[in-house]
Amino acid sequence: MVIEIGGKTVFSFRKQEKWNNEALPDEPDRSVQSADRAEDRETAETDGAENEFRASVEALSDEDIAPKGAKVRRHSTGWYVNRCLVAVCVCVLAVCLMQMLMMLRGYRQADDIYNSLSNEFYAGLNRNEHAVAPLPSNASPSASLSYDEALRKSGLTEDPIKADVSYNVEFELLRANLQNLKRKNSDLFGWISIDGTVIDYPVMQGTDNEYYLGHAYTGDPVPAGAIFADFTNSRNILENRNLCMYGHNMTNGKMFNNLSKFMDADFFAQHQYIVITTLDGIFTYQVFAAYQTSMEYYYIKTAFADDLEFLQWANEMKSNSQNQREGVTFDEHDRVLTLSTCVESGGYWKSRYTVQAKLVKIELSPN
8 A cells, every 4th residue: 555645655555564574574573463363352252252142042031932923832730630631541541442352352252162062062952942852751761650760760869859750862962962071071060041041051060169250161261251050069959959050240141141131020920941951860940039139148058957947048039039920839848949140230249130940840861
């Protein structure tokens, strides 16, 4: 740069720079120092600005960061509670669905087991006909025997039993089928069937009244369990003054669910008989009582001190019934069958549906 006044050069940057360089060779370059100081100041200012920026960012609140005009959403405690409840409900729903699937699987498994057993038990019979139709008296190979003589000949009992006794040719086939089933599971007691219901199952008897609550004839654990006789009862059916059998009241209508039908007056009047088939014979019982009671009630009493106690008990059971059957009386030779299942209504887990019947007919093998 050159500055002239009145045509005379007053200052020349280049000349001055040259002069400075030549006149003071040992003096530091001031321009370099100035540049260094400027750079230091710039660096310091930059560091300061960065520190200040960082501090200002850290001090920003949600409102400062949010776009202009946007409302910052703050979640209340209730919001978090609702979210927790939703999560819990989802978990509960998942567990319920899993349990439902397991229940349906158990129902299907039980149906398969008992359908297969039913086919084995009735193999060789015409299921459209009554399975216990008696042999005509004129065709009986032992028609000359009295009922008591036939009963004593069977070896079941020496005591007089107040029931009709006859021969049944179909029983021989049923007994053979039962024997095959018993070979597979020695706990088999017999078979129960009730007209007008789905009750058509094998009857088990274990060493307690717990095992067959949750196990099928096959031993498989299933919710339906099995129909089973009280473990205190004798396997000789005629030795039991009160033969007790239990089964679940399944929500799919299976096992002993249909016992509740006997609470209806019309059904009670039209369906009188329960058939129990064992290796000893076919035993038909006539229903005389149906009622709802408590599990603590002694309707499942199996031992009696004497005839009088039994008769008092039997008459009391008959008086409990909400539906009555005319003409049913008792004496010391009678035999009673008691069927029991739980009441399905919620809150009544101790309540029981009870159906009781009196032995009226015995059918034996003609051989």
